[in-house]
Amino acid sequence: MEFKINTKHYENIDSIEIKNKIKEVYNICLDESLKGNKVAFYYEDLNNNIISYNEEICFYAASTIKILTCLLIFKQADEGIINLNKKLLVTSDDIITGGGIIKYQKQDTEYTIDKLIELCITESDNTAYIKLIRFIGKDKVIEYGKSLGALHTLEGKDSYGITNCLDMIIYWKELIKYTKENSNGAKFKNYLLNPTTKFIKNNKYVRKYGMFDIAYHETGYVDNEKPYYMIILTQLNKEDYKEDFINQIAKILDEINNIV
Secondary structure (H helix, E strand, O other), rough: OOOOEEOOOOHHHOOOOHHHHHHHHHHHHHHHHHOOOOEEEEEEOOOOOOOEOOOOOOOEEEHHHHHHHHHHHHHHOOOOOOOOEEEEEOHHHHHHOOOOOOOHHOOOEEEEEEHHHHHHHHHHHHHHHHHHHHHHHHHHHHHHHHHHHOOOOOOOOOOEEEHHHHHHHHHHHHHHHHHHHOOOOHHHHHHHHHHOOOOOOOOOOEEEEEEEEEEEEEEEEEEEOOOEEEEEEEEOOOOOOHHHHHHHHHHHHHHHHHHH
16 A cells, blocks of 8 residues: 655745644554555645645545536536526436435426536535436546546446546646636535535535545635645545544644645
């Protein structure tokens, strides 16, 4: 198993406080890795200062990948290819177990594409996601991910695939750029700021979580006075402290960000 930390640009920073914080976060992750638990994180501020741990190691993407499909649909809507008000019928045959609220519908129901995106992000609704990815086409999402430079978009047999920190940071940089430059950007950002479930306790975190079996992730962009990207991916098996773990990592990274 690889235990690798990257501190791009931080090698030239003399702050003992920052060096101690980097050592602290590395040791926490190393301890989990030595126990056989796979963990990774990636921090990058807007000055391209980077701290990461096991950035190339792949995990089951779970619901984190939903952002890419939704981003592509929004982009195609801006180009006039897709009408967000178009309605798609969700029947009992479409229902997917797991996260979300559509699974509780009692009769066949039409949803606009925009509403499906909202439910896909705010409720992490699996039925909404599968309906959307079937509508736009898995191959198109894979092609889009590759065009951005990602290496592992939707690898695997299902519609979630695998990911790592390096792919996720590519998706998030494109997403945040979109929210700043396009007409539907503010709406998309609002969905990401207000999910029903929040693992990391930070109301400035524009985020998408992923959770399935042993996968437990938070990914996104902290939109505060000193913005930064933060990806935390874990495979902590059934450990009951996994939410505490990602909050501990997030807290240290935020402290580092505040020092610089």
